[in-house]
Amino acid sequence: DGGITQSPKYLFRKEGQNVTLSCEQNLNHDAMYWYRQDPGQGLRLIYYSQIVNDFQKGDIAEGYSVSREKKESFPLTVTSAQKNPTAFYLCASSETGETEAFFGQGTRLTVV
Amino acid sequence: AQKVTQAQTEISVVEKEDVTLDCVYETRDTTYYLFWYKQPPSGELVFLIRRNSFDEQNEISGRYSWNFQKSTSSFNFTITASQVVDSAVYFCALITPISRLGKLTFGTGTRLTIIP
Numbered sequence: 673d674g675g676i677t678q679s680p681k682y683l684f685r686k687e688g689q690n691v692t693l694s695c696e697q698n699l700n701h702d703a704m705y706w707y708r709q710d711p712g713q714g715l716r717l718i719y720y721s722q723i724v725n726d727f728q729k730g731d732i733a734e735g736y737s738v739s740r741e742k743k744e745s746f747p748l749t750v751t752s753a754q755k756n757p758t759a760f761y762l763c764a765s766s767e768t769g770e771t772e773a774f775f776g777q778g779t780r781l782t783v784v
Numbered sequence: 785a786q787k788v789t790q791a792q793t794e795i796s797v798v799e800k801e802d803v804t805l806d807c808v809y810e811t812r813d814t815t816y817y818l819f820w821y822k823q824p825p826s827g828e829l830v831f832l833i834r835r836n837s838f839d840e841q842n843e844i845s846g847r848y849s850w851n852f853q854k855s856t857s858s859f860n861f862t863i864t865a866s867q868v869v870d871s872a873v874y875f876c877a878l879i880t881p882i883s884r885l886g887k888l889t890f891g892t893g894t895r896l897t898i899i900p
Contacts (some may be wrong), residue, residue, distance in 0.1 A: 715829075715875070762828075773831070775828055778828060
């Protein structure tokens, strides 16, 4: 079945550590995105990529980094520079930037 | 700038009642796309509908219906004969050609609880 796979589902990070969240899609979509969701808030865009080897900062990119070496994969690294990383992270993909985005099941990151 | 407002933070209704979720948007563009997503407790966002700004025809899909009115910049979502499985957080979202690279602007969501 086609879809978006995020791993792990739950992730715990010690302060000062970098962690990487995985996102893989087999929908053959060109565009991929990372969103952050905090309680009581909508989704905020961290990074997005329209094609391989290209990506753009979203609204809250500070403290995060991404890569897009393959069409299917768009991993997100939460660096130690992100001061408040505890949140729910959602990855999505779409055929184009104007079509509906399909989301993964999310990764819940907690700083311990 | 674009903005999506979902003024209803939480709604609770008894099963089988009808319920309407409000969505008001702001954009200066004449071409734009509106979306509704459902987020069940599992966390994954489920796509429900996409509407472009040139199509104001209302849409019905089973118990779901959407009312798009450009005059009031609203894109409201109605669930008829609600069921417990409809309990979730619902998000309205907007994208415009200027931000077409996937920069969906989301509302803050409405948490819907259906009471058995």
